[in-house]
């Protein structure tokens with residue numbers, strides 16, 4: 001199976017990403033942009049959702065009209081804490097989505113992800129899952145999150161981020177070649193601290209003003 005990466009190059013997304021990259025963008029503005037971009041990215045990621053045709057009546061005439069085919073609400077799984085920033089915008093677009101959370105932090109010297117929280121909605125084996133984390137740097141967190149989600153056997157998994165590094169994508173697809181990645185951009189590399197270069201800094205810190 002060929003690893004699949006989709007770059008979401010919509011001009012609104014690219015413009016907002018540039019504003020988010022800028023070091024002098026305030027916390028409030030960064031958070032607002034992350035939310036807006038979350039909705040725009042989710043719009044693109046859900047473009048291939050299957051439709052079914054149902055008979056309805058407009059005030060003028062009956063017709064067969066398209067509706068989402070799936071009976072089951074999709075599940076957005078946010079990798080805490082930075083995933084929360086994208087999640088807020090995604091839920092504005094898909095308010096009926098169910099939400100799961102995975103708490104993972106990067107051990108500061110090895111960058112190995114350590115799980116501190118895991119909660120998914122019931123019934124996920126019949127649902128499509130969209131995992132969200134703004135940054136795929138080494139890819140270790142994304143791999144660990146999807147490892148864990150696969151234990152509950154969902155119908156399908158997609159991974160959505162805002163920025164990725166080439167190493168992170170390779171690492172992810174070595175472990176999960178069946179899971180497509182959607183991202184607004186792939187940057188050049190990682191620095192010695194595991195940050196994406198040029199990147200946008202620490203997404204969690206910039207969202208919550210913790211640095």
Ligand code: URA
Pocket residue numbers: 082135137194195196197199200201202203204
């Ligand atoms: N996580 C971030 O928030 N930023 C990076 O550049 C890499 C990982």
